Amino acid sequence: MQRDPPSSQVKIRRFRLNGRMRDVLVADSTLLVETLRETFGLTGTKQGCDGGECGACTVLIDGKPRLACLTRTEECEGRDVETIEGLAKNGRMSRLQRAFHERLGTQCGYCTPGMIMAAEGLLRRNPMPDAAAIRAALAGNLCRCTGYVKIIEAVEEAARQAP
Amino acid sequence: MEVLPRFEVVRPSTVAAAIAAHQGGQASRFVAGGTDLMVNLRHGLGTPERLIDLRHIPALCTIATENGGMTIGAAVTLAEILAHPEIRHRYPALATAAGAVGAPAHREAATIGGNLCLDTRCVFYNRSAWAREANGFCLKHRGETCHVAPTGQRCHAAFSGDLAPALLVYGATIEIAGEASLRRVPLSDLYAEDGAAHLRLAPNELLTRIYLPPDPWPALYAKARARGAIDFPLAGVAVALRAEAGEVVGLRAALTGTNPRPFLLAGVEALHGERLDESWLDRLGKLVQKQVSPMRTTLLAAQYRRRVASALARRLAAALGGMTAEGGAAA
Structure with missing residues (x-):
């Protein structure tokens, strides 16, 4: 931390x-x-x-996509925050992670965590989205490598797999 | 990375407590979603000592049907508006406008009150602190010259909220709470044609509720932007139109993104009582071109925004009047 705020502005948040x-x-x-x-x-x-x-900083708060660069940490008090690190279980990638890997939805990888979290939010709300719904859900996530086609295919592939 | 200024956040649970928490002037700022305010604060546009978070006030977070119309709390999120079946069914232009803001992650945080009170925007204002300083700042913040119109003494930053035009054509009114006052005024009364002071609100006054009247006219909203998501409108247009047997009996049009305030198109009465045909659309288009005043506040040319505003108005009116889609600039 580069700053030293007054103690009145520093609190324990759970x-x-x-x-x-x-x-x-x-x-x-x-x-x-x-x-x-x-x-x-x-x-x-x-x-x-x-x-x-x-969209690179997309996380889920209470299961819904939010941007961590626009969200203050104190806003998260009492809520449920999920990041890309929370998706793999017991060393196994989630279906979205696996689909991005197998369908070549990743090139440099910088946008991938945000893409996957935005897609995860979509699949929880809508388990069988069509391509238009996937595009709408990922509209705020920029990728400068792939041209998006492989990313959309990866989300479609993940949707076909049972969770 | 540019960091935020130091501030404390308070979380009042009533409107009265929120107003009491305001210290007056610019030292305190109300915040809801923060999707615009956080970016601006990071750019050094304001250094509040206290943010007053409005999302812990239950009264501001509800949507209700009352006397045939609807009441929307100022802290209702755009995602909630977009998902609300009654709003989608009865006030589709409002749902479209809510869905045209940002991307899904923004809409989970951003609120209707925040969108209506959105700061005005300009390429010389919405940029980093060092870029503004290198340019001698600007009339809207710390500077003395408007780089858009250097000979003038007025700020031309454009209002860029998407919801206001839709609400204007539905005839919405708003409730404003102050220290010892509560007033209800037409939405258009909230705005002034000055990019540096576009809201007629005292610093400690709070927009609390939005009222949609019953029996809405058929209405649509459309916006032009460079990118299919995220971007603020280069021009945004809402049109409400009632036609009987091919004749226009009621017309309202409202615009955003082109002027320091969103506004209802004046002089539409001249278009009442006439057949909705190509020449009628031309007259509507000309009326729009005359009243919008886009300046060089965006990366795209002002003349393009003038023409696209006109084209969108024509297109929406044609769709509402049951005409087939006509050619023109793409949105």
Whole structure:
């Protein structure tokens, strides 16, 4: 932390992070992306534009996609935060992770955690989305490598697999 | 990375407590979704000491049907509006406008009140602190010159919320709460034609509710933007139209993205009582071209935005009047 806020602005906030209750001492003005990456070391959540334009920092809060660069950590108090690190279970990739791997939905990989979290939010709400629904759900996630076709195919593939 | 200024966040549970928590001036700011405010604060556009989070006020988070119309709390999210069956069915232009904001992750956070009170935008304002400083700042923030119109003394930053035009054509009214006051006014009264002071709200006044009247006219909303998501409107248009036997008996049109405020198109009465045909659409298009005043506040040319606003108005009116789609600029 490069700042030293007054103690009145620093509080212990408790929330669920990838299934575990965590307490974190954090300033009110700290963003979730900073807390995830710098306090918890969960660097899977990427910092792209820092302005809500690229989707690289997409996480799920209470199961819905949110941008960690626009969300203050204090907003997460009492809520359920999930990051890309929470998807693999017992060393096995989730169906979306596997589909992105097998369908070549990843090139440089920088957008991938955000893409997968946005797609995860979609599949929980709509287990069998059509291509239009997938495009709409990923509309806020920029990829500068693939041209998106492989990404959409990967999400379609994941939807075909039972969870 | 540009970090946020230091501030504390308070979480009042009533409107009265939220207003009492405001210290006046710019030291306190109300916040709901924060999808615009957080970006601006990171760019050094304001250094509040206190943010007052409105999403812990239950009264501001509900959608209700009342007296045949609907009441929407200011802290209702755009995702909630988009998913609301009654809004989608009865006020489709509002649902379309909500769905045209940002991307799904923004809409989970962003609120209707935030979109109506959105700060105005300009390429010389919405940029990093060092870029603005290198340019001598601008009239809207810390500077003395408007780089868009350097000889003038007015800020031309454009209002860029998507919901306002849809609400304007539905005839929405709003409730504004102050320290010792509660007033209900037409939505158009919220705005002034000044990019640096476009909201007629005292710093500690709060937009609390939006009322949609019963019996809405058929209406549509469309926006032009460079990217299919995220982007603010280069021009956004809502049209409400009632036609009987091919004749227009009621018309309202409202615009966003082109002026410092969203506004209802004036002079539409001249188009009442006439057949909806190509020449009628031309007159509507000209009326729009005359009243919008896009300036060089976006990366795309002002003249393009003037023409696209006109084309969108024509297209929406044609669709509402049951005409087949006509050619024109793409949205």
